[in-house]
Amino acid sequence: MAILVAYFSASGVTAKLAANLAKAVGADLFEIKPEVPYTKADLNWMDKNSRSSVEMNDRSSRPAIAAAVDNMDQYDTVFVGFPIWWYREPSIIDTFVEAYDFTGKKLIPFATSGGSGLGETSANLKELAPGAIVEEGKKFPAHASEASLKEWAEGLI
Numbered sequence: 012m013a014i015l016v017a018y019f020s021a022s023g024v025t026a027k028l029a030a031n032l033a034k035a036v037g038a039d040l041f042e043i044k045p046e047v048p049y050t051k052a053d054l055n056w057m058d059k060n061s062r063s064s065v066e067m068n069d070r071s072s073r074p075a076i077a078a079a080v081d082n083m084d085q086y087d088t089v090f091v092g093f094p095i096w097w098y099r100e101p102s103i104i105d106t107f108v109e110a111y112d113f114t115g116k117k118l119i120p121f122a123t124s125g126g127s128g129l130g131e132t133s134a135n136l137k138e139l140a141p142g143a144i145v146e147e148g149k150k151f152p153a154h155a156s157e158a159s160l161k162e163w164a165e166g167l168i
Contacts, residue, residue: 014038018092029092035161046075066102073106088117098130113143120148
């Protein structure tokens with residue numbers, strides 16, 4: 012069984028968590044990078060005109076991704092990681108999920124957040140990936156141990 016950990020990280024926090032998860036479960040790692048990188052100003056959630064605010068207020072927003080996963084067909088389980096933005100996954104995750112056919116694959120979200128939980132994420136992913144087996148995700152602290160990630164992940168794969 013082949014496993015992929017795909018993640019988007021705006022500040023590096025989710026990247027560390029994703030790397031630990033991939034190591035814990037022996038998965039391949041793929042960074043979901045925006046074609047146009049986010050600047051600090053783009054990520055200013057207090058500015059309703061910042062790029063991230065505009066994207067999150069427009070449910071149809073699909074920021075372009077810089078690269079595609081090679082041979083997505085080989086993966087049976089795909090963990091998708093991201094920071095929580097506005098109580099859900101960032102729009103770039105929607106772009107990623109819609110780019111592939113996840114039919115019959117397990118899609119497992121995981122997230123980092125300063126406070127809020129996963130909110131609407133699982134329901135959104137089920138809608139975006141018809142035919143996928145979307146598991147309930149989990150929010151982790153940035154410092155989650157490899158052992159705790161492994162214990163959680165092994166219960167799902």
